[in-house]
Amino acid sequence: MYRKAAVKGYFYPENSNELISFFENHTYGGEKIDGVMALVPHAGYIYSGAIAVKTISRLNIKDKILLLGPNHTGFGEKIALYPEGAWETPFGDVDVCSTLNNKLLNISYISEDIIAHVREHSLEVVLPILKYFKKNFSFSAITMMPMRYEECISLAREIYENIKDEDVLIIVSSDFNHYENAEVTEKKDMLAIQQILNLNSKKLYDTVFDNSISMCGIYPLIVGMEIAKLFKADNALLVEHTHSGVINNEFSQVVGYAGIIIY
Template sequence: MYRDTVVSGLFYPSDKNKIISFIESNKTIETAQEAKMIIVPHAGYVFSGATAVKTISRIKLPKNIILLGPNHTGTGGRIAVYPGGKWSCPLGDVPVNENMVEKLIDKGFESDQPAHVKEHSLEVQLPILKYFRDDLNIVPIAFKGLGFDDCRNAGKVLKDLVDETDSMIVVSSDFNHFEDIETTNEKDFDAINRILDLDSKGLYDTVLSKNISMCGIIPTVVALESLEKKENLKASLVEHTTSAETSGDASQVVGYAGIIIK
């Protein structure tokens, strides 16, 4: 099974050397550290790629990445795990860890290729992840339409998988969409502060009650629910930006954030 690129040349360069140049111009010089999970944005690299690079470059990536993102297309199941094979990437194909996929399927996750065929949120992370960990394996999962209890149950399944394997969770999510910059900044930090508090229920309720169009709310809540001993963990914001910094249009912006939990 082979998942070809969908947004190569659109959201990020199709040329390997251009990707490498972009990453090397934005990566941090800090010593990479281990983390439990990170949240990175998935807009075009011109808008949010620098934030993703700055975040991922701070992390010592394990070989196996459980890659969670929203299902923008609506195709496929609610918890859709790509079954196996490889994903195309300009820096080299990335294998799916089929043993880890099987463990998730045994626990009730859905083996679902169609949900991933046109979905961009996971694909845009691969070149950056591949740059920093050449022998990368992935477990791609797209989410849609889960209530909080479903998120909690999915988080427990992922916790068991992380405990059994050399892996970490990478969540792909943008924050508020297409409101003015003042509104977006306010809404984004309403959500970001709940994440920094590791408050999954507070995040879920805040996003719903304040109408925050954070596309990756479900995978973020699932990931937070996979964490244990939260009192020993620390979340930090790498940076928050908006599309206005690139477009110059402050009237209709999208918010982006890089967050590390370790």
């Protein structure tokens, strides 16, 4: 199957030269990290693209990538894997990894599904950045609807067991708190970020729900963190945290964004 880009010209420019200029302005110039997992935001590039670029440009990007993100549309399967094929980006198409897909389909929780992905932006917006920094790679894409913590842990273990022999970079897509004022959002976001940096997924899950933190990618993040830990990752780096008010000067209702690398 071929997935046409759904949000180009809306969430990000469709002109590759515009993208190159934007990416060059925000590329990290220091030593790269052999990350196991990275968390990046998925709002329009004008709001969160800089953090996503700063985070991804710090990584040694592997040949195979597992993208995990939330399902915002409510359509399709609960845990939806995009079938084999390719996705459109302004820098050329990116192939779905048949090797990873075949292994992921051994898991009963996961269903092949196009409907969950066709209008979903959370994973699409990450691909142009990855394609810019890594010319040749393939990927598997999974979107998730809400799950209990125990379901997240079980899914993470099954994914790990099926891909543990692969050299895979996991990219999780999530924004942080939504549509509260800047002061509240900064406090709430840092409560969640501290638990991510502690690599404590249970406390992260509890913190998000106990404090009503409207973090849209909490489920894929829990799954990604637990897979990373099974791959023996034991460190986390906060690249940057900000919110939309910094861009639009509207501080009464902001959305929080962060880039984090687990390695």
